[in-house]
Amino acid sequence: MGSKTIAKIQSEGYDALVNALGPEDAIRFIRSFDPGSGDYTKDRKKYLKKMTVKQIGKEILELQKSL
Structure with missing residues (x-):
């Protein structure tokens, strides 16, 4: 099986959405993005340039605790 073009993938994706949601809800879903x-x-780069991966991980964990 060869790789598909982006156009083919998009076409199949739209078809799958329409089949799963119906035309009206597929359009509403696409418009939601x-x-x-x-x-x-x-x-x-501006906000993270001075942070280490460890510091970023720590901030993520702290944010998760506050949710």
């Missing part, structure tokens, strides 16, 4: 704004890579 927000591409956001800004430059994630640039922002990430």
Whole structure:
């Protein structure tokens, strides 16, 4: 089995959504996504440049405890 093109994968994905949700809900699902704004890579480097992986992990654990 060869690799599929992005166009083929998208087409099959849309078909799967329509089959699973119906046309109206498939459209509502697709519209629910927000591409956001800004430059994630640039922002990430700015905010995390001085943090170690260990510090980031510690912050993640602390945030999980507060949920």
